Amino acid sequence: MLDNSLGKVKYLPNGKTSAAFGTRDSYSGKFPTALLSARSGTQSATENQHNKMQNYCKTIGALAAASALVAGNANAEVEYEIHTGYSSEYLFRGLDLGDDLIEVGADVATEWNGLGLSAGAWYGSFDESTFATDSDELDLYAEVSKDLGFLKASVGFIAYIYNQGALNKSLVNLKETQEVYFSVARDLGFAEASLTYFWGVQGANDGYSELALSRSFELSPCLALNLGTNVGYLVEQGQATAWTTKVALDWGFAEHAKLSPFVAVSVALSDDTDTSYAGSDNEFVAGSMLSVSF
Numbered sequence: 001m002l003d004n005s006l007g008k009v010k011y012l013p014n015g016k017t018s019a020a021f022g023t024r025d026s027y028s029g030k031f032p033t034a035l036l037s038a039r040s041g042t043q044s045a046t047e048n049q050h051n052k053m054q055n056y057c058k059t060i061g062a063l064a065a066a067s068a069l070v071a072g073n074a075n076a077e078v079e080y081e082i083h084t085g086y087s088s089e090y091l092f093r094g095l096d097l098g099d100d101l102i103e104v105g106a107d108v109a110t111e112w113n114g115l116g117l118s119a120g121a122w123y124g125s126f127d128e129s130t131f132a133t134d135s136d137e138l139d140l141y142a143e144v145s146k147d148l149g150f151l152k153a154s155v156g157f158i159a160y161i162y163n164q165g166a167l168n169k170s171l172v173n174l175k176e177t178q179e180v181y182f183s184v185a186r187d188l189g190f191a192e193a194s195l196t197y198f199w200g201v202q203g204a205n206d207g208y209s210e211l212a213l214s215r216s217f218e219l220s221p222c223l224a225l226n227l228g229t230n231v232g233y234l235v236e237q238g239q240a241t242a243w244t245t246k247v248a249l250d251w252g253f254a255e256h257a258k259l260s261p262f263v264a265v266s267v268a269l270s271d272d273t274d275t276s277y278a279g280s281d282n283e284f285v286a287g288s289m290l291s292v293s294f
Contacts, residue, residue: 076110076111076112077110077111078108078109078110079108079109079110079293079294080106080107080108080293080294081106081107081108081291081292081293081294082104082105082106082107082291082292083103083104083105083106083107083289083290083291083292084102084103084104084105084289084290085102085103085260085287085288085289085290086100086101086102086103086287086288087100087101087103087285087286087287088100088101088285088286088287089101089283089284089285090124090126091244091264091266091283091285093208093210093232093241093242093244094232094241094242094243094244094266094268094269094277094280094283095242095276095277095280096280096281096283097126097128098126098127098128098135099126099127100126100127101124101125101126101287102124102125102126103122103123103124103125104122104123104124105120105121105122105123106120106121107119107120108120114146114147115144115145115146116143116144116145116146116147116154117143117144118142118143118145119141119142119143120140120141120142121138121139121140121141122138122139122141123136123137123138123139124136124137124139125137135162136162136163137160137161137162137163138160138161138162138163139158139159139160139161140158140159140161141156141157141158141159142156142157143155143156143157144156150186151184151185151186152184152185152186153182153183153184154181154182154183154184154185155180155181155182155183156180156181156183157178157179157180157181158178158179158181158198159176159177159178160176160177160178160179161176162175162176175203176202176203177200177202177203177205178200178201178202178203179198179199179200179201179205180198180199180201181196181197181198181199182196182197182199183195183196183197190215191213191214191215192213192214192215193211193212193213194210194211194212194214195209195210195211195212196209196210196212197209197235198210206234206235206236206237206275206276207234207235207236207237208232208233208234208235208241209232209233209234209235210230210231210232210233211230211231211233212228212229212230212231213228213229213230214226214227214228214229215227215228221252222251222252222253223249223250223251223252224249224250224252225247225248225249225250226246226247226248226249226250226260227245227246227247228245228246228248229243229244229245229246230243230244231243231244231269232244232269234270234275237272237274237275239269239270239272239275239277240269240270241269241270241275241277241280242266242267242268242269242270242277242280243266243267243269244264244265244266244267245264245265245266246262246263246264246265247262247263247264248260248261248262248289249261249262256292256293256294257290257291257292257293258290258291259288259289259290260288260289260290260291261286261287261288262286262287262288262289263284263285263286264283264284264285264286265282265283265284265285266282266283266284266285267282268280268281268282268283
């Protein structure tokens with residue numbers, strides 16, 4: 001899936017996003033009603049007229065309140081992005097999961113009542129490195145964030161779904177997992193820093209956490225240089241995992257489209273046999289991403 005600290009390339013989670021989010025249900029609201037039950041019994045003409053006027057005024061008030069609510073929701077800006085790309089290697093948290101990764105994804109983001117909401121889907125196809133078999137992966141993710149002024153806090157969910165057949169799953173040992181993550185980020189001036197903890201609610205991840213720094217340099221109105229680096233840490237094992245750094249050049253060749261070639265280097269910090277990092281090596285990855293926003 002996407003790795004926020006490194007951009008929209010599948011480092012997980014490029015590390016993120018996105019991507020990367022919320023649901024459209026956040027927009028639904030219950031409009032106030034102003035229906036009054038009719039009084040039983042006989043009433044004078046004056047009372048009937050008075051009640052009709054009250055009903056009329058309350059109905060107008062309810063419609064006005066509903067209109068204001070709808071107008072407020074309509075003014076909320078919703079941003080969409082679709083992206084596709086190629087990577088020479090599927091690098092996930094410093095691990096080489098396979099070669100020739102082809103990916104595609106879509107993200108949506110908006111704000112509601114002071115909360116940032118975002119959601120997305122990522123699909124990747126790659127050659128699994130151990131058994132040289134074709135593997136496919138679908139990631140679904142959502143996030144809610146809040147800018148607290150001194151820092152930004154986020155909580156999100158990621159589901160990793162593998163679509164290949166049962167035989168491939170047993171050979172490649174890919175297990176569907178789910179994670180809830182908690183993140184805080186702060187702009188330090190010279191760079192943006194973030195700290196994220198991933199809680200494995202389905203499948204073990206040894207309490208994977210990530211400390212990241214990123215910065216963007218505008219080279220021209222259509223060119224930006226993005227630098228990102230992060231260090232992974234297994235809380236339950238008390239071990240660092242890998243130090244990964246990525247450099248990407250964003251070329252905005254159209255108003256809402258950009259092409260982002262990139263290179264990334266990962267330095268192995270652990271090869272402990274008790275974790276998935278047993279036998280891990282230093283890795284080098286190159287690729288490019290095409291994204292369109294609207």
